[in-house]
Amino acid sequence: MATTPSTPAPKTNRINLSVLEYKGGKTTLCAGCGHNAISERIIDAMFEMGVKPESVAKLSGIGCSSKSPAYFMSRSHSFNSVHGRMPSVATGAMLANRNLLALGVSGDGDSASIGIGQFVHLMRRNLPVIYIIEDNGVYGLTKGQFSATADLGSKLKTGVINDLPAIDTCALAIELGATFVGRSFSGDKKQLLSMLKAAIAHRGTVMLDVVSPCVTFNDHDGSTKSYKYMKDHEEPLQDINFVPHFEEIDVDYDPGSTLEVTMHDGSRLRLRKLEQDYDPTNRIDAIHRLLDAHEKQEVLTGVFYVNPKAPTFLDLLNMTDQPLATLPESVTRPGREVLEQCMEELR
Amino acid sequence: MATTDVTLQDAAGRLERKPIVNDMSIQVGTVNGSGSQSSNTVLLRSIFQMGVPVSGKNLFPSNIAGLPTWYTIRANKDGYIARKKEIDFLIAMNSETAQEDVMSLAPGAAALYDEPLKLNTLRNDLIFYAVPYDKLVATVCPEAKLRKLVKNMIYVGVVAQLLDIEMAEVEKAIRKQFAKKVKAANLNMAAAQAGYDYAKANLTKQDPFRIARMDKTAGKIIIDGNSAAALGCMFAGVTVVTWYPITPSSSLVETLIDYMKEHRLGPDGKATFAIVQAEDELAAIGMVIGGGWAGARSMTATAGPGISLMAEFAGLAYYTEVPGVIWDIQRVGPSTGLPTRTSQGDILSTAFLSHGDTKNILLIPSSVSECFDMAQDAFNLAEQFQTLVFVMSDLDLGMNNWMSDPFKYPETPIKRGKVLTKEDLNRLGSFARYKDIDGDGIGYRTLPGTDHPAAAYFARGSGHNEKSQYSERPDDFEHNMERINRKFETARSFVPRPEVDTGKSKIGILAYGTSHWAIVESRDQLRKEYNFETDYLRLKAYPFTREVHEFIEKHERIYVVEQNRDAQMLSLLKLDVRTELLPRLRSVSHIHGLPLDARSVTDEIMTMEGK
Numbered sequence: 001m002a003t004t005p006s007t008p009a010p011k012t013n014r015i016n017l018s019v020l021e022y023k024g025g026k027t028t029l030c031a032g033c034g035h036n037a038i039s040e041r042i043i044d045a046m047f048e049m050g051v052k053p054e055s056v057a058k059l060s061g062i063g064c065s066s067k068s069p070a071y072f073m074s075r076s077h078s079f080n081s082v083h084g085r086m087p088s089v090a091t092g093a094m095l096a097n098r099n100l101l102a103l104g105v106s107g108d109g110d111s112a113s114i115g116i117g118q119f120v121h122l123m124r125r126n127l128p129v130i131y132i133i134e135d136n137g138v139y140g141l142t143k144g145q146f147s148a149t150a151d152l153g154s155k156l157k158t159g160v161i162n163d164l165p166a167i168d169t170c171a172l173a174i175e176l177g178a179t180f181v182g183r184s185f186s187g188d189k190k191q192l193l194s195m196l197k198a199a200i201a202h203r204g205t206v207m208l209d210v211v212s213p214c215v216t217f218n219d220h221d222g223s224t225k226s227y228k229y230m231k232d233h234e235e236p237l238q239d240i241n242f243v244p245h246f247e248e249i250d251v252d253y254d255p256g257s258t259l260e261v262t263m264h265d266g267s268r269l270r271l272r273k274l275e276q277d278y279d280p281t282n283r284i285d286a287i288h289r290l291l292d293a294h295e296k297q298e299v300l301t302g303v304f305y306v307n308p309k310a311p312t313f314l315d316l317l318n319m320t321d322q323p324l325a326t327l328p329e330s331v332t333r334p335g336r337e338v339l340e341q342c343m344e345e346l347r
Numbered sequence: 348m349a350t351t352d353v354t355l356q357d358a359a360g361r362l363e364r365k366p367i368v369n370d371m372s373i374q375v376g377t378v379n380g381s382g383s384q385s386s387n388t389v390l391l392r393s394i395f396q397m398g399v400p401v402s403g404k405n406l407f408p409s410n411i412a413g414l415p416t417w418y419t420i421r422a423n424k425d426g427y428i429a430r431k432k433e434i435d436f437l438i439a440m441n442s443e444t445a446q447e448d449v450m451s452l453a454p455g456a457a458a459l460y461d462e463p464l465k466l467n468t469l470r471n472d473l474i475f476y477a478v479p480y481d482k483l484v485a486t487v488c489p490e491a492k493l494r495k496l497v498k499n500m501i502y503v504g505v506v507a508q509l510l511d512i513e514m515a516e517v518e519k520a521i522r523k524q525f526a527k528k529v530k531a532a533n534l535n536m537a538a539a540q541a542g543y544d545y546a547k548a549n550l551t552k553q554d555p556f557r558i559a560r561m562d563k564t565a566g567k568i569i570i571d572g573n574s575a576a577a578l579g580c581m582f583a584g585v586t587v588v589t590w591y592p593i594t595p596s597s598s599l600v601e602t603l604i605d606y607m608k609e610h611r612l613g614p615d616g617k618a619t620f621a622i623v624q625a626e627d628e629l630a631a632i633g634m635v636i637g638g639g640w641a642g643a644r645s646m647t648a649t650a651g652p653g654i655s656l657m658a659e660f661a662g663l664a665y666y667t668e669v670p671g672v673i674w675d676i677q678r679v680g681p682s683t684g685l686p687t688r689t690s691q692g693d694i695l696s697t698a699f700l701s702h703g704d705t706k707n708i709l710l711i712p713s714s715v716s717e718c719f720d721m722a723q724d725a726f727n728l729a730e731q732f733q734t735l736v737f738v739m740s741d742l743d744l745g746m747n748n749w750m751s752d753p754f755k756y757p758e759t760p761i762k763r764g765k766v767l768t769k770e771d772l773n774r775l776g777s778f779a780r781y782k783d784i785d786g787d788g789i790g791y792r793t794l795p796g797t798d799h800p801a802a803a804y805f806a807r808g809s810g811h812n813e814k815s816q817y818s819e820r821p822d823d824f825e826h827n828m829e830r831i832n833r834k835f836e837t838a839r840s841f842v843p844r845p846e847v848d849t850g851k852s853k854i855g856i857l858a859y860g861t862s863h864w865a866i867v868e869s870r871d872q873l874r875k876e877y878n879f880e881t882d883y884l885r886l887k888a889y890p891f892t893r894e895v896h897e898f899i900e901k902h903e904r905i906y907v908v909e910q911n912r913d914a915q916m917l918s919l920l921k922l923d924v925r926t927e928l929l930p931r932l933r934s935v936s937h938i939h940g941l942p943l944d945a946r947s948v949t950d951e952i953m954t955m956e957g958k
Contacts, residue, residue: 021800052798053803054796054797054798054799054800054802057641057795059637069805070817074803075800075803076803077793077796077797077802077803077804077806078803078804078806078807079637079640079806080805080807080808080809081633081636081663081808082633082659082660082663085629085659087630087633088625088629088632088633088634088637089633089637090637091630091633091634091637092587092589092636092637092638092639092640092641092643093637093638093640094637095587095621095634095637095638095641095643096637096638096640097641097795097796117626117627118626118629121626121630317618317623318617318618319617319619319620319621320613320615320617320618320619323642323796324586324620324621324642324643325586325641325642325643326794327584327619329584329760331619332585332586332619332620333582333583333761334582334610334611336756338610339578339582339756343568343753346570347566347568347569
């Protein structure tokens with residue numbers, strides 16, 4: 001045994017950063033909260049994809065979920081804004097700097113109730129942003145009232161039964177124009193990680209609804225967003241594999257049973273079909289299947305819809321390649337002769 | 348006291364009066380959506396081209412088509428361009444309102460009307476001119492469906508003949524108005540000519556009003572405040588514009604879109620800007636804040652209801668210290684109020700917009716050239732002070748046409764404020780976002796995307812310390828709020844200084860925004876008619892600068908003139924000046940929704956002075 005113990009060099013990614021460079025502050029959420037698991041998966045996905053933390057803008061609204069950007073990627077700028085209005089802040093940030101990778105973290109209350117107006121318009125614009133709803137069906141910070149994604153008939157700890165139907169944020173997102181839409185479960189490490197990596201590879205609005213049980217207010221019998229309920233009712237549509245663009249493809253796949261989608265950056269999303277006739281490139285089928293799942297009381301997970309080729313909102317705006325934020329005065333202030341011309345037209 | 352020198356000669360309405368040259372107000376009563384705006388602009392421009400100072404005010408309903416609308420043109424040799432209370436020359440085109448319009452005229456005024464309306468039977472102390480518009484329009488416009496639009500150009504010709512406006516100038520104005528449509532220009536010119544010829548052959552001039560060529564408009568431009576603001580924003584280097592349509596602000600952004608498409612595309616045809624129509628005002632300001640946080644020069648334009656909706660976000664920008672420019676083209680509130688009428692009713696609520704202790708910088712333009720200049724100031728101040736800056740225009744300024752000297756090219760470079768770059772961070776090693784390094788209350792910020800491991804900070808609307816870490820500690824909260832207040836105090840020395848005319852009197856007038864034009868005229872009225880001299884301070888910004896306090900110290904009584912009910916600026920002043928000076932401040936407030944006129948101010952001040 002050597003007298004000087006040697007520690008192995010930490011594993012680094014393709015931009016020579018260790019996973020520690022993707023860590024955030026210590027979480028203040030409850031022990032066992034699904035949101036913490038999602039933060040972990042975001043760290044893993046960003047690390048494994050070799051995303052430079054400085055290129056990421058983390059955005060959130062208000063609520064337990066919206067606190068979580070503080071608990072991952074401290075080297076990324078972050079904006080914890082107001083309740084339900086993160087989409088507009090994200091939109092403004094992307095207009096200012098089109099090179100940012102925008103990661104929005106919201107909750108079911110933040111998105112489906114107070115923020116539904118901004119949510120639908122973000123989806124409609126297909127703005128390049130990864131929008132994650134950490135969905136637990138209740139308002140945690142205000143101690144457990146139902147949110148609008150709570151299923152009809154689900155029960156609060158206090159015994160109150162939800163008598164209104166749930167808003168399916170995925171169906172809504174697909175209908176309105178988001179181009180990568182899926183649902184996962186904070187407890188399903190492998191599926192969530194693959195979907196997050198594919199989200200990073202996508203260009204356009206990614207909407208991921210991640211069921212993320214609230215251990216304090218919504219993890220009991222009668223809840224449809226508990227760990228137990230999810231384990232019993234989760235119906236994955238596909239077995240998801242993600243092959244990043246910078247990795248050699250070493251495994252063959254069977255085109256009969258697996259759909260391969262080439263993402264914007266050249267990465268490949270491989271979806272091994274668990275439902276043979278489900279086609280995630282067909283919007284109408286996707287919405288139909290989601291409505292059907294509600295009828296059958298299934299919690300459908302997987303990639304519901306993907307379209308890597310649709311133009312994004314930034315494409316429509318035809319902006320300069322250089323971010324607007326850093327354009328010099330020589331470009332943003334027209335010359336004297338322009339003012340003179342404008343004045344002449346008004347004489 | 349009337350401003351026209353009228354002498355009634357007999358009960359039959361025969362009048363014998365001295366000619367009144369280049370001093371009159373003409374009111375055109377028409378139906379909304381009838382194309383009268385073109386005719387009115389042509390009439391306004393024709394007088395302007397004759398070298399006579401002129402202003403035009405549109406009094407319109409909240410309606411697409413069918414409701415009554417009035418346009419008032421004031422020509423004044425002395426350059427008074429405020430609204431004039433009395434109408435000297437009525438052009439009654441709207442059968443719905445014609446009778447009431449005629450009844451409201453002062454004796455001696457002239458009324459031009461559509462022959463079938465037989466308005467001349469209503470009164471015998473006015474001068475009437477009848478014109479058979481339908482007959483005339485049929486001769487010049489064979490296409491029946493265009494007649495409604497062309498009909499209005501006939502009165503331009505009639506008025507030109509009656510007032511001695513040169514037809515060459517009318518033609519020039521028509522060609523400018525229909526610059527890209529030669530056929531329409533020809534058709535309208537024919538209509539104007541038909542009116543002129545009819546008047547020459549059939550009408551006998553009885554009124555004293557005349558336009559005579561002067562040289563007081565040489566080199567000047569005509570523009571509305573919203574267009575001036577749009578130009579200003581373009582030259583201020585705006586990059587992100589978001590908006591939600593609302594009267595009277597929509598035309599600001601619509602004009603900006605046109606200007607930017609023409610002058611702000613790069614050589615490769617790519618835009619150096621992004622303009623987004625948002626889903627509501629909440630999203631509009633949210634995008635401004637997101638853009639400002641990420642380093643863009645961001646703005647939106649709105650009116651009172653939009654300002655109310657923006658309240659929560661305004662507090663976020665205040666507390667996270669994000670720059671942005673909000674144009675408030677004020678209309679009459681509360682609630683929907685009178686959406687097409689003017690007011691200064693958002694001053695108090697905007698100064699403190701949002702919950703908690705929030706204070707915002709306000710800039711208050713009173714002219715179209717200030718709309719242009721204050722656009723530069725607004726963006727510079729927003730970025731220097733890392734806060735929202737509200738530019739408090741109003742409907743009168745924003746949507747009406749104003750005469751102005753050409754705008755001056757901005758000579759100061761664009762000021763981006765305290766932004767740390769990658770190189771700065773290499774030198775410094777780290778930074779604390781909300782630390783007051785320079786003693787002015789203003790911290791240093793970094794922009795998202797700055798390629799340095801120490802660049803990031805966590806912007807949050809919740810309690811935070813100097814390093815922008817979450818904090819609920821009482822001392823952190825207090826220190827931070829005191830520092831932000833220090834920023835506001837610093838801003839007193841940086842906002843535009845008031846325009847002060849002092850040293851003549853112990854009595855002062857304090858006003859702001861579009862009230863200015865009535866004050867200029869009212870001070871002359873007070874001097875000429877009552878031998879009552881006044882000093883004057885025109886505010887341009889909140890927080891108040893040193894000059895405001897000095898002005899109040901120096902005067903025994905200060906009349907604070909404003910266009911709202913609750914003396915909103917006076918209320919703000921009360922919070923700022925020494926208690927013993929408070930009794931000096933007196934309110935002169937107007938809330939009728941019409942642009943302020945000089946006579947009302949003069950009368951009210953004289954009443955309060957006991958004269």
